[in-house]
Amino acid sequence: MAGLLRAMGYKTIVSPQGSDRGKDIIASPDGLGLEDPVILVEVKHRKNTSMGSQDIRSFKGALKKTNRGIYVSTGGFTTDAKYEAERFEIPIILMDLDRLVKFIIQYYDNFDNDARSLIPLTKIYWPL
Numbered sequence: 001m002a003g004l005l006r007a008m009g010y011k012t013i014v015s016p017q018g019s020d021r022g023k024d025i026i027a028s029p030d031g032l033g034l035e036d037p038v039i040l041v042e043v044k045h046r047k048n049t050s051m052g053s054q055d056i057r058s059f060k061g062a063l064k065k066t067n068r069g070i071y072v073s074t075g076g077f078t079t080d081a082k083y084e085a086e087r088f089e090i091p092i093i094l095m096d097l098d099r100l101v102k103f104i105i106q107y108y109d110n111f112d113n114d115a116r117s118l119i120p121l122t123k124i125y126w127p128l
Contacts, residue, residue: 003115046075053080
């Protein structure tokens with residue numbers, strides 16, 4: 001996810017493993033989190049387990065009024081979680097696995113070497 005944000009023009013800080021208090025990645029134009037927008041990202045990899053509204057509420061607690069949020073869950077989100085994110089005054093994007101893959105494909109040409117080493121892809125041209 002940090003590689004994707006870098007490909008989109010942001011600079012990122014990745015939290016060390018362990019307790020991160022609801023922010024796995026901090027992204028901003030300046031890389032220090034001083035210049036807006038500051039985007040806080042929480043990433044959860046769960047097989048066949050959707051994130052619920054309580055997970056979104058916990059994430060919201062880490063956001064300040066000027067922040068933006070991205071919550072990534074490979075297991076998807078419950079309807080209540082989507083509602084919780086939509087009604088919050090600070091913009092939160094919920095990104096499931098399908099949406100994440102679409103963004104990776106869209107921005108892959110801009111990925112740096114670190115991101116490409118994590119997700120090595122090769123373009124294949126297919127005739128219509």
